[in-house]
Amino acid sequence: MPMSQLSPEDLLRNGMRVDGRRWNELRPIKMEVGVLDKADGSAYIEHGKNKILVAVYGPREAHPKHIALPDRATIKCRYHMAPFSVDERKPPAPSRREIEISKVIREALEPAILSEYYPRTSIDIFIEVLQSDGGSRCAGINGASLALADAGIPMRDLVAACAVGKIAGQLALDLSDVEDKLGEADMPVAYMPTYDSVTLLQMDGSFTHDEFMAGLELAVENCKRIYQMQKEALRRQYLEVGGEGASAGR
Amino acid sequence: MVAPLxxxxxxxxxxxxxxxxxxxRPGDNVLREDNRIYALRVGLVDLEGGRVSVVPLKGCYFPRPGDLVIGRIVEAGLTGWEVDILAPYPALLPMSETYAKGQASKADLSAIFFTGDMVIAKVIAFDRTRDPLLTTKGPGLGKAFGNRVVRISPMKVPRLIGRKGSMITMLKRETGCRIIVGQNGVVLISGRDDRAERVAVEAIYRIEREAHTKGLTDGIEDMVRRELGR
Structure with a gap:
């Protein structure tokens, strides 16, 4: 059945979602670090059908100079969807939605970055969504923390993010685009596991109080799983770089 | 008893x-929170004298007073030069910190260091509030010589130098080249012949790539000897 003819009830049949997942399952995730030569740090992440490239530059001289802060680094973040990332061509200029997402991603990452180590500089994050299928802000955050770590920027913790939502009256993890559009609620959560801190919490639609609490718990639990994947991806990259001698010592 | 890693x-x-x-105790690139020590960067754990630190694998050059750096003149100002030392901050080389004599004027400044010149300099002052200040007064400092300029990650500079300079001493001895290593990752090489220089460049890139492998100094020594047919 074409996606456009689905009704909200079709989203969950016999406990199965349209893509064959159960309510508490994440989509398959693939992470790669250090994919771009020219950027100081970079990452590529596939989260279901989302394909996202992240580049980080910095700390570098802040330009224009007036954006420099005397006591810490300025963090700039650009979330951008490629014109070909969605079904209908998206104009390349930043939309209202992209500007907002850039802001919330920046604010989700800021608590992790020790920006006070590099006063008067700027750290620039570029998140380019090559293909989008719902939950791209969360995947963008996951990719951006990897790219920041890859750039050697001091961070308290990696930030992991995932969303929970409600489809056909039932709580569901990690909504895809169609589930987001036909579902009743969507709640992206970004989380720093080491400090047990939530750095992003947004909500679209409505949850009851109990659903909200259960949803938050589910999101946090799965952020922890994503966090482990992130750590693995980083270690893998550097073990390859360092060769087998990397852990053998001098 | 000291708690283990x-x-x-x-x-x-x-x-x-x-x-x-x-x-x-917390050392470099770690954060202490409530008696717990966390890593701040991707790197290798090091424990020395009860201090835990992380030796970073990637990152930018962060100037420290006393560092020898190799930079490029970006602009001649009225009283000094702006120098790019590959740090997040532009460095300043004032006229008074060079051997230049006479009155300062823009024309005079260009006669000493021209935009695009490479300089070997020392960082004399740097803190969070001010841009790094350089000097070219001192032995071996001043306009850069050399036939080749190699740029490596500043995080790999300690490995290129080696314990008590073992690696760089070996490289200079085996290739017969003059090699100057800036803490900012810029390396100047000048040798008797093109071949020796090429081998030195190759060796430096290999040290950067394999910085974390065991017995690297011996490996590099073998490679250089083989390449130079000794």
Whole structure:
């Protein structure tokens, strides 16, 4: 059945979602670090059908100079969807939605970055969504923390993010685009596991109080799983770089 | 009793990894929160004299007073030069910190260092509030010589120098080249012939690539000898 003819009830049949997942399952995730030569740090992440490239530059001289802060680094973040990332061509200029997402991603990452180590500089994050299928802000955050770590920027913790939502009256993890559009609620959560801190919490639609609490718990639990994947991806990259001698010592 | 490390020495850690709990003191690139020490950067764990630190694998050059750096003149101002030392901050080389004599004027400044010149300089002052200040007064400082300029990651500079300079001394001896290593990752090479220089460049890139492997100094020595047919 074409996606456009689905009704909200079709989203969950016999406990199965349209893509064959159960309510508490994440989509398959693939992470790669250090994919771009020219950027100081970079990452590529596939989260279901989302394909996202992240580049980080910095700390570098802040330009224009007036954006420099005397006591810490300025963090700039650009979330951008490629014109070909969605079904209908998206104009390349930043939309209202992209500007907002850039802001919330920046604010989700800021608590992790020790920006006070590099006063008067700027750290620039570029998140380019090559293909989008719902939950791209969360995947963008996951990719951006990897790219920041890859750039050697001091961070308290990696930030992991995932969303929970409600489809056909039932709580569901990690909504895809169609589930987001036909579902009743969507709640992206970004989380720093080491400090047990939530750095992003947004909500679209409505949850009851109990659903909200259960949803938050589910999101946090799965952020922890994503966090482990992130750590693995980083270690893998550097073990390859360092060769087998990397852990053998001098 | 000193609390043990929770991860192996020289193991790769990533930001947020818990390194130690208890008595150990925090060193570089770690954060202490409530008696726990966490890694701040991707790197290798090091424990020396009860201090836990992380030796970073990537990152930018951060100037420290006393560092020898090799930079490029960006602009001649009225009283000095702006120098690009590959740090997040532009460095300043004032006229008074060179051997230049006479009155300062823009024309005079260009006669000493021209935009695009490479200079070997020392960082004399730098803190959070001010841009790094350079000097070219001192032995071996001033306009850069050399036939080749190689740029490596500033995080790999300690490995290129080696313990007590073992690596760089060996490289200079075996290739017969003059090699100057800037803490900012810029390396100047000048040798008797093109071949020796090429081998030196190749060796430096290999040291950067394999910085974390064991017995690297011996490996490089063998490689240089083989390449130069000795």
């Amino acid at each position: 929770l991860v192996g020495r020289r193991e790769i850690v990533v930001p947020g990894d818990l390194l130690a709990e208890g008595d150990l």
